[in-house]
Amino acid sequence: MTGSSLLSVDTVLKAFGGLVAVNDVSFTVKQSELIGLIGPNGSGKTTMMNLISGALKPTSGTIRLNGEAISGLPAHEISRRGVARTFQLVRILPSLSAIENVIAGAVFGHVRAWGDDAYREAEVLLDRVGLGGRGGAPTGSMTYIDQKRLELARALASNPRLLLLDEWLAGLNPSELKIGIELIRDLREDGRTIIMVEHVMDAIRSLCDRCVVMSSGVKIADGSVHDVLAQPEVISAYLGADDA
Amino acid sequence: MSLIKETEQRTGGIALLLFGAAALIPLADDGYYLSMAVNIAMYAVLCTAWTLFSGPTHYVSLATAAFFGVGTYSVGLGIDTLPFPLLIAIAAVASSILAGLVGLATLRLSGVYFVIFTLGLAELVRQVVTWLQVNFVGSVGLYVFTDLTEAHIFWMLLALAALVYVTGWLVNRSRLGFAMRIIGNDETVARHVGIDVARSKVILFMISGAFIGITGAILAPRFAYVEPPSAFNPVISFQVVIMALLGGTGRLWAPLLGVIPFTILFDQISANFPNYTSLLIGIAFMAIVYYLPRGVIGLVDDIRMRQTKRHEHAAGVPEAAE
Numbered sequence: 001m002t003g004s005s006l007l008s009v010d011t012v013l014k015a016f017g018g019l020v021a022v023n024d025v026s027f028t029v030k031q032s033e034l035i036g037l038i039g040p041n042g043s044g045k046t047t048m049m050n051l052i053s054g055a056l057k058p059t060s061g062t063i064r065l066n067g068e069a070i071s072g073l074p075a076h077e078i079s080r081r082g083v084a085r086t087f088q089l090v091r092i093l094p095s096l097s098a099i100e101n102v103i104a105g106a107v108f109g110h111v112r113a114w115g116d117d118a119y120r121e122a123e124v125l126l127d128r129v130g131l132g133g134r135g136g137a138p139t140g141s142m143t144y145i146d147q148k149r150l151e152l153a154r155a156l157a158s159n160p161r162l163l164l165l166d167e168w169l170a171g172l173n174p175s176e177l178k179i180g181i182e183l184i185r186d187l188r189e190d191g192r193t194i195i196m197v198e199h200v201m202d203a204i205r206s207l208c209d210r211c212v213v214m215s216s217g218v219k220i221a222d223g224s225v226h227d228v229l230a231q232p233e234v235i236s237a238y239l240g241a242d243d244a
Numbered sequence: 245m246s247l248i249k250e251t252e253q254r255t256g257g258i259a260l261l262l263f264g265a266a267a268l269i270p271l272a273d274d275g276y277y278l279s280m281a282v283n284i285a286m287y288a289v290l291c292t293a294w295t296l297f298s299g300p301t302h303y304v305s306l307a308t309a310a311f312f313g314v315g316t317y318s319v320g321l322g323i324d325t326l327p328f329p330l331l332i333a334i335a336a337v338a339s340s341i342l343a344g345l346v347g348l349a350t351l352r353l354s355g356v357y358f359v360i361f362t363l364g365l366a367e368l369v370r371q372v373v374t375w376l377q378v379n380f381v382g383s384v385g386l387y388v389f390t391d392l393t394e395a396h397i398f399w400m401l402l403a404l405a406a407l408v409y410v411t412g413w414l415v416n417r418s419r420l421g422f423a424m425r426i427i428g429n430d431e432t433v434a435r436h437v438g439i440d441v442a443r444s445k446v447i448l449f450m451i452s453g454a455f456i457g458i459t460g461a462i463l464a465p466r467f468a469y470v471e472p473p474s475a476f477n478p479v480i481s482f483q484v485v486i487m488a489l490l491g492g493t494g495r496l497w498a499p500l501l502g503v504i505p506f507t508i509l510f511d512q513i514s515a516n517f518p519n520y521t522s523l524l525i526g527i528a529f530m531a532i533v534y535y536l537p538r539g540v541i542g543l544v545d546d547i548r549m550r551q552t553k554r555h556e557h558a559a560g561v562p563e564a565a566e
């Protein structure tokens with residue numbers, strides 16, 4: 001709301017040997033903004049997410065959270081500074097109960113709750129993502145959307161300053177998708193700052209304030225969703241040679 | 245989580261009774277059965293301490309012999325000059341420092357590399373100790389003469405076992421214990437919820453190593469003559485892994501289910517077939533892995549589950565059943 005940038009990505013480059021997955025990408029995310037990070041498969045979106053969350057270290061360039069450099073810090077340090085994420089391939093903790101999965105997000109990171117406080121907070125979050133009353137359920141047998149809900153609740157449990165959603169809506173059926181979009185809209189209305197990598201264009205159109213488009217590791221567009229999706233570079237990246 | 249649950253109180257009460265009963269063993273017998281009780285108590289501590297770290301992380305450590313030997317040598321070197329309790333403290337500190345160094349060196353190793361490293365470490369420490377003794381002391385062995393009897397050793401081990409269980413229980417209900425469960429499930433998630441994975445593992449490895457070192461220290465008077473091949477005997481490392489896996493690593497007391505039958509089995513094998521000990525132990529190990537992949541505790545769980553299923557069946561949901 002203040003207009004100050006919460007996250008700034010400054011000429012970040014990530015090379016795996018000779019392959020440059022992210023090539024001098026820069027963008028900023030303002031407080032309480034929801035931005036979409038889109039682009040064709042293999043364009044470096046997930047790598048970008050991994051660089052922000054600390055799963056990977058950038059080869060060069062700087063990432064700042066609230067003006068403080070976080071690039072190069074280990075993932076747990078970045079998590080403690082208030083960045084939480086979900087994973088492209090959902091990662092729940094199978095031998096823990098549902099509520100323990102959520103508590104896991106609240107104990108070691110940005111907030112450090114423990115005991116009854118953490119438990120109560122986790123119950124509220126389970127309720128919020130639509131898993132109310134199922135805290136004791138074994139997680140291995142949950143449906144895909146429930147696992148995704150659980151992962152989101154875990155990320156929210158740390159009360160993150162920045163939430164990274166990596167294809168959180170992927171693989172959901174149309175009715176689940178509707179629920180998922182409503183859930184994210186809800187978070188946005190709370191004033192959460194969110195970056196979402198997404199292929200579901202309906203979600204991007206209806207949720208995002210702004211989007212950043214990547215193709216082959218390079219940022220090719222950055223602006224309001226409507227404008228960006230009309231740009232010829234973006235159209236050719238999606239429908240051009242890649243899709244032939 | 246701050247309260248002690250009713251089931252935990254009951255478990256604690258039963259444990260107290262069992263420990264009390266075990267403490268009476270030396271009064272009943274001071275020969276064969278006491279000696280076996282010492283072996284069981286020793287492996288109970290070693291396997292439970294091993295499981296503290298290797299259970300949640302699934303890192304198979306073969307460094308037990310290294311920590312054990314460091315403990316034994318702490319006593320062997322200091323027995324003429326320092327009081328025994330102080331030597332036990334030194335053993336704890338020395339072996340946990342060694343565990344800390346190993347932990348820091350092996351943070352990036354996982355799976356089979358960690359296993360090989362820990363095996364190599366035990367051998368390395370043994371060679372270094374031998375070299376130091378040959379070059380600077382002149383003899384390879386050390387004499388440990390004390391007034392401590394087998395009964396004293398047993399009581400000390402029993403007290404240590406109680407301490408291991410209490411420590412394990414405290415760890416399990418702490419943030420560290422919760423962190424280890426998350427790490428055991430998924431290290432990537434662990435890092436992303438803010439857990440310093442490396443630090444947690446090293447702390448737990450040090451706790452585990454300290455207990456193993458203390459065990460070595462307590463056992464030193466029993467050896468009377470300490471030399472590297474006996475103090476740093478790699479067989480100890482393997483037996484601890486076998487027994488702990490035989491019992492199961494899912495729960496704190498599960499290794500005990502492996503320790504008791506295996507110690508008795510090992511004793512019978514080495515008494516009746518002294519020339520084929522290794523062979524028979526190897527066959528026993530393979531049979532365990534093949535028939536009891538989740539250990540005795542897995543078997544117990546299966547039986548329990550079958551019983552509850554049968555109960556449900558008997559209580560019956562007729563439409564669903566037919």
